[in-house]
Amino acid sequence: MHKQDDDEIVVWMDVLDEVMAGRSKSLRCPYCSQQTLQVEKTPASVSIKCSACGKYFEGRL
Numbered sequence: 001m002h003k004q005d006d007d008e009i010v011v012w013m014d015v016l017d018e019v020m021a022g023r024s025k026s027l028r029c030p031y032c033s034q035q036t037l038q039v040e041k042t043p044a045s046v047s048i049k050c051s052a053c054g055k056y057f058e059g060r061l
């Protein structure tokens with residue numbers, strides 16, 4: 001039932017790796033390839049949103 005969610009996580013995985021490594025600038029959107037991702041990271045969660053195409057990811061850490 002949650003296959004689509006799993007697919008989305010895979011799409012965002014590279015970006016998430018960068019964010020976890022402390023690099024949250026100049027990240028490229030996996031959907032539109034623009035460097036327009038806005039990252040909000042707290043100790044408990046991370047949210048990433050593309051201001052160009054509107055795709056976003058939210059996850060708990």
Ligand SMILES: [Zn+2]
Pocket residue numbers: 029030031032033034050051052053054055
């Ligand atoms: Zn985008």
